[in-house]
Amino acid sequence: VGDGAVGKTCLLISYTTNAFPGEYIPTVFDNYSANIMVDNKAVNLGLWDTAGQERFRSLTTAFFRDAMGFLLLFDLTNEQSFINIRNWLSQLQTHAYCETPDVVLCGNKADLEDQRVISEDRAREVADKYGLPYFETSAATGQNVNKVVETLLDQVMISMEQSVDKTSLPVQRNGTQVSNEVDESSNESCSC
Numbered sequence: 366v367g368d369g370a371v372g373k374t375c376l377l378i379s380y381t382t383n384a385f386p387g388e389y390i391p392t393v394f395d396n397y398s399a400n401i402m403v404d405n406k407a408v409n410l411g412l413w414d415t416a417g418q419e420r421f422r423s424l425t426t427a428f429f430r431d432a433m434g435f436l437l438l439f440d441l442t443n444e445q446s447f448i449n450i451r452n453w454l455s456q457l458q459t460h461a462y463c464e465t466p467d468v469v470l471c472g473n474k475a476d477l478e479d480q481r482v483i484s485e486d487r488a489r490e491v492a493d494k495y496g497l498p499y500f501e502t503s504a505a506t507g508q509n510v511n512k513v514v515e516t517l518l519d520q521v522m523i524s525m526e527q528s529v530d531k532t533s534l535p536v537q538r539n540g541t542q543v544s545n546e547v548d549e550s551s552n553e554s555c556s557c
Contacts, residue, residue: 366429366453367438368446372473375504376438377414380514385505410518429460434467434521436513439488441472441501442480447488454495467520469498469513476503 367373378386413428429435437453439446450470457466470492472483485501492499498516500509 366435366457367471367473368440368443368449368453371438371440371443371446372502372504373436373438374414376436376471376473376502376510376513377412379504379507379510381412383507408518410514412514429457429466430462432461432466433524434517435461435469436471436517437468437497438471438473438502439483441474441483441488442477444482447472447483447491450491450495467517467524468495469500469517469520470495471509471513472499472501474503474505475501475508476505 375386378384413432435457437450437457439450441447454468457468458464470488472485472488474480488501489499498520500513500516502509502513504510
């Protein structure tokens with residue numbers, strides 16, 4: 366997610382094909398996939414490319430509740446895209462599957478150093494404020510493209526493990542500990 370023209374599509378194309386498209390065509394919605402190995406298990410990673418333009422925002426936010434993690438991109442050469450980070454985080458908090466979704470902040474277009482308006486220190490300060498990992502990326506050169514996806518995937522996997530761990534913890538009901546496990550000798554389908 367991120368403003369229009371920050372390089373979301375180019376970053377995803379760079380990740381999935383190791384190519385750089387070079388031309389800007391506004392995206393309404395597109396999806397990419399990559400088959401990768403995580404802890405010796407095959408994972409089909411679905412990547413959704415959302416519109417950054419305000420006029421498509423209602424369509425974009427509809428996809429948030431089904432996503433397990435987010436790459437939030439801004440353009441290192443565009444002040445307004447950096448300022449809008451707060452708005453995107455607010456949208457994610459409102460529309461995502463939970464109030465604190467997994468997010469990695471990416472300052473894209475790091476290859477355009479001579480046009481940079483956002484310093485790395487300034488971007489890291491904002492990332493730290495929101496508790497987000499931060500990377501400077503370049504879809505054109507491939508700088509940190511794989512790293513941001515891997516970092517997000519690691520975060521999502523940890524969140525999933527914690528969620529599974531919580532469902533196997535004993536539950537307290539009226540001060541009494543009750544198991545979450547299904548009693549297989551019973552005909553009941555749950556332990557409640």
